[in-house]
Amino acid sequence: MAAVSSDFKPKERVVGDPIEIPQIACGAMAESKPFVAKADHNEKLGFPGELVEDWHDKAIFRLGELLENNRALRVYLDSCVKCGACTDKCHYFMGTGDPKNMPVARQDLLRKVYRRHFTWAGKVVPWLVGAEDLTKEVLDDWYSYFHQCSQCRRCSVFCPYGIDTAEISMAARDIMDTIGVGQKYCNEIIGKVFNIGNNLGLPPKALKNTLEGLEEEIEEETGVPVKLPLDVQGADILLVTPSADFFASPHMEGLIGYAKVLHEAGVSWTLSTYASEAANFGMFVGSQENMQKVAQRIAKAARDLGVKRLVFGECGHAWRVAYSFLDTLAGPFDFLDPNYPVPQHICEFTNDLIEKGKLRFDRSKNDEFRLTFHDSCNVARASRMGDKPGGQFEIPRAILRATCNHFFDMAPETIHEKTLCCGGGGGLLTDELMDVRVKGAQPRMRALKEVADEHGVTHMAAICAICKAQFSKILPQYGFEMDGIVSVHQMVSNAILLTGSTQAEEFDAQHRPADATA
Amino acid sequence: MLTAIFAILFYLAAAILLVGLALRIRLYAKTPAPLKIPTTPAPITRGGVVLRMAREVTLFESLFKSNKWTWAFGWVFHVSLAVVLFRHLRYFLQPVPEIVAIMQPVGVLAGFSMVAGLLALWGRRLVVERVRYITGPSDHLMLALLVMIGISGLSMKFVAHTDIVAVKAFFLGLMYFDWKPLPSDINLLVHLSLVLTLMIVFPFSKLLHAPGVFFSPTRNQADDSRERRYAPRGLLKPQAKA
Numbered sequence: 001m002a003a004v005s006s007d008f009k010p011k012e013r014v015v016g017d018p019i020e021i022p023q024i025a026c027g028a029m030a031e032s033k034p035f036v037a038k039a040d041h042n043e044k045l046g047f048p049g050e051l052v053e054d055w056h057d058k059a060i061f062r063l064g065e066l067l068e069n070n071r072a073l074r075v076y077l078d079s080c081v082k083c084g085a086c087t088d089k090c091h092y093f094m095g096t097g098d099p100k101n102m103p104v105a106r107q108d109l110l111r112k113v114y115r116r117h118f119t120w121a122g123k124v125v126p127w128l129v130g131a132e133d134l135t136k137e138v139l140d141d142w143y144s145y146f147h148q149c150s151q152c153r154r155c156s157v158f159c160p161y162g163i164d165t166a167e168i169s170m171a172a173r174d175i176m177d178t179i180g181v182g183q184k185y186c187n188e189i190i191g192k193v194f195n196i197g198n199n200l201g202l203p204p205k206a207l208k209n210t211l212e213g214l215e216e217e218i219e220e221e222t223g224v225p226v227k228l229p230l231d232v233q234g235a236d237i238l239l240v241t242p243s244a245d246f247f248a249s250p251h252m253e254g255l256i257g258y259a260k261v262l263h264e265a266g267v268s269w270t271l272s273t274y275a276s277e278a279a280n281f282g283m284f285v286g287s288q289e290n291m292q293k294v295a296q297r298i299a300k301a302a303r304d305l306g307v308k309r310l311v312f313g314e315c316g317h318a319w320r321v322a323y324s325f326l327d328t329l330a331g332p333f334d335f336l337d338p339n340y341p342v343p344q345h346i347c348e349f350t351n352d353l354i355e356k357g358k359l360r361f362d363r364s365k366n367d368e369f370r371l372t373f374h375d376s377c378n379v380a381r382a383s384r385m386g387d388k389p390g391g392q393f394e395i396p397r398a399i400l401r402a403t404c405n406h407f408f409d410m411a412p413e414t415i416h417e418k419t420l421c422c423g424g425g426g427g428l429l430t431d432e433l434m435d436v437r438v439k440g441a442q443p444r445m446r447a448l449k450e451v452a453d454e455h456g457v458t459h460m461a462a463i464c465a466i467c468k469a470q471f472s473k474i475l476p477q478y479g480f481e482m483d484g485i486v487s488v489h490q491m492v493s494n495a496i497l498l499t500g501s502t503q504a505e506e507f508d509a510q511h512r513p514a515d516a517t518a
Numbered sequence: 519m520l521t522a523i524f525a526i527l528f529y530l531a532a533a534i535l536l537v538g539l540a541l542r543i544r545l546y547a548k549t550p551a552p553l554k555i556p557t558t559p560a561p562i563t564r565g566g567v568v569l570r571m572a573r574e575v576t577l578f579e580s581l582f583k584s585n586k587w588t589w590a591f592g593w594v595f596h597v598s599l600a601v602v603l604f605r606h607l608r609y610f611l612q613p614v615p616e617i618v619a620i621m622q623p624v625g626v627l628a629g630f631s632m633v634a635g636l637l638a639l640w641g642r643r644l645v646v647e648r649v650r651y652i653t654g655p656s657d658h659l660m661l662a663l664l665v666m667i668g669i670s671g672l673s674m675k676f677v678a679h680t681d682i683v684a685v686k687a688f689f690l691g692l693m694y695f696d697w698k699p700l701p702s703d704i705n706l707l708v709h710l711s712l713v714l715t716l717m718i719v720f721p722f723s724k725l726l727h728a729p730g731v732f733f734s735p736t737r738n739q740a741d742d743s744r745e746r747r748y749a750p751r752g753l754l755k756p757q758a759k760a
Contacts, residue, residue: 022647023647024647024648024651067549068548068549069550070549070550070551070552071546071549071550071551071733072551072555072734072735074546074549075546075730075734075735076547076734077722077732078542078724078726078727079722079726079727079730079731079734080653080727081657081724081727082649082652082653082657082724083581083588083592083649084585084588084648084649084652085580085581085584085585085588085653086584086645087648087649088648089584099648099651099652102648102651102652104652104653105651108652108701112696119722120722121656121722121723123520128652128654128655128656128659129655129723130654130655130656139719152737153557156557156736157557157580157583158575158580158581158583158585159580159584160578160580160581160592160731161727161730161731161734161737162557162574162580162734162735162736162737163729163734163736164555164557164736167555174690184538197682229540261742288552293734316712323743323744324553324554324555324743325553325554325743327743327744327747327748327749328552328553328554328747328748328749331747331749332747332749341744342744343744361562375542380558381557381558382555382557382558383558384558384559384562384741384744387562387739388562389558389560389562390557390559392558392559393559417558417559418583419630445658502541
């Protein structure tokens with residue numbers, strides 16, 4: 001694991017304005033680079049194994065192809081006026097002070113090459129318009145700084161032209177993959193999805209064992225035989241969830257929550273081994289082809305199992321791909337029941353039941369949790385829940401309020417559409433990037449510290465597998481408890497009163513009207 | 519001779535501006551947007567998107583969220599520029615429409631606020647460390663060009679009066695292909711030369727943000743991917759049939 005640079009002491013930096021603007025520190029993060037993918041990782045995804053000989057020409061050619069096929073890229077490379085609106089908005093800039101982590105400067109790494117090769121001014125007067133050739137040094141800069149962008153889109157909220165740095169960094173990563181410079185973490189994982197069906201490489205047998213173990217656990221706890229069905233033909237609902245839900249904590253506690261809710265709803269549902277992954281790292285590497293191949297596994301599983309509905313578990317970028325892209329990439333989904341949204345988020349599913357009064361909770365079961373909620377970037381700024389804009393903010397909070405007695409929001413400039421990335425999104429959740437992950441988490445950690453001090457907040461809930469994994473690692477560095485990060489459906493799981501469960505009986509015994517006990 | 523040079527340059531600059539912009543806009547329009555990427559929360563209807571875009575281009579809503587100073591300076595500059603351009607219609611329309619005549623005093627004031635806004639924006643480029651870092655030579659030059667256009671324009675009213683009747687005759691002559699002599703005042707010639715420069719660099723510079731914003735997918739797409747299937751032509755290959 002790469003050490004956090006020694007002059008950065010998270011515990012000493014945890015108190016302060018979450019969105020404090022740092023002093024500029026040129027080159028501070030130039031050495032931050034993820035491991036380069038091995039040849040077979042790249043080749044499995046259709047990319048050359050290593051840096052190709054004519055990489056310069058290939059890269060320029062690929063940039064040309066992307067320009068012709070992506071309006072966002074073309075418009076965004078042209079439109080920036082260097083107004084500076086985005087310069088202080090990136091959590092990696094706030095945490096590192098490296099000016100190349102200012103969104104506009106990150107974009108300029110690609111824009112200068114675009115100008116040199118694709119604009120008249122850049123060909124004639126490159127020095128005037130900041131046009132530069134794609135040299136090996138520039139390529140190294142790309143590899144370093146396009147892997148210090150979590151594609152969280154916070155900058156795009158503030159840009160007067162809506163320039164989305166995520167689009168630029170996806171394009172840059174696609175170009176690098178095309179010339180054989182892949183990132184190990186992402187490319188290896190995409191390969192695992194193609195081979196086995198999920199990011200973790202969890203084979204069907206292990207998955208089955210895990211689910212059976214969870215069933216036993218739930219029955220022991222509640223006395224109710226809640227099932228976690230796998231590959232059930234003809235089930236009504238296919239639940240697609242990040243594979244971390246089968247393996248990690250607090251993810252698994254969330255999965256238990258989904259299972260209890262689905263059980264209580266009385267619906268028939270199933271997980272799939274073939275599509276045992278909601279995450280889609282094809283988006284992170286900017287490869288639409290790979291993103292489409294991963295997405296199509298879900299469509300195939302839904303068809304093969306003959307389900308009527310598609311529900312997604314707690315995962316940020318997975319929900320973006322599901323909500324915004326799935327129909328385009330793998331649709332049409334006309335074989336599903338049109339009476340339900342395609343796809344639906346598990347939070348929407350749970351909240352509907354809560355609103356209809358179909359779920360009962362004993363909120364006091366969560367009294368040890370004084371909660372806040374971390375809006376995950378891809379949910380907040382690239383998707384929706386419910387039928388109104390902003391439902392993605394309200395619905396998870398509504399669930400928390402229904403299941404917990406103590407809920408407090410963090411500072412307004414750090415939540416909702418202005419939410420701060422956990423620091424590990426966009427394909428950066430790998431150990432060798434720990435330095436930039438810790439620094440990038442500083443704004444969020446400061447916001448958390450504020451509510452911890454002010455309201456005694458003990459736990460932060462999230463609906464993203466990456467956020468949960470990142471915070472489990474990062475919280476202790478900033479002096480919080482490691483288990484201070486929880487799943488939203490973990491809170492549901494703790495408080496839900498399943499029909500016929502020991503918890504429901506106890507609750508009813510305590511809350512029986514006085515005259516009835518006499 | 520002078521009249522002929524400026525006449526030809528204005529035809530040329532107008533052609534470059536219009537054709538250059540038209541080509542760029544056509545390029546933006548025909549480049550596919552393969553996926554739905556509105557920055558959410560986003561409007562869920564087309565009507566809502568029109569409103570969002572209208573707020574963006576008239577109020578600079580996103581910039582307002584970002585930084586109040588940049589917003590204030592930028593907004594003052596753009597609105598002033600719009601008023602100034604509107605006021606300039608008096609040199610191209612005969613008779614002068616009443617509304618243009620009414621706006622005349624405001625238009626003159628706007629000349630000052632435009633230059634003030636530009637100078638404030640320029641000041642940020644020099645004073646704010648982050649903005650200085652991202653500022654290149656072309657950014658300074660663009661500001662210099664606009665400031666000098668403003669100052670040379672104001673100088674014709676407040677320093678050395680130009681025969682604006684003759685100027686108007688020149689431009690009407692250009693429009694009706696019946697050239698009339700252009701006065702040879704130095705401040706007028708500087709003003710017009712700089713405007714010519716601006717017209718020519720427009721389609722090749724960051725001024726493309728003006729048409730660009732309307733083509734920005736994060737702002738012009740509705741958040742309706744679950745309600746309406748989005749299946750544009752683009753990078754995506756036809757899906758493999760399961």
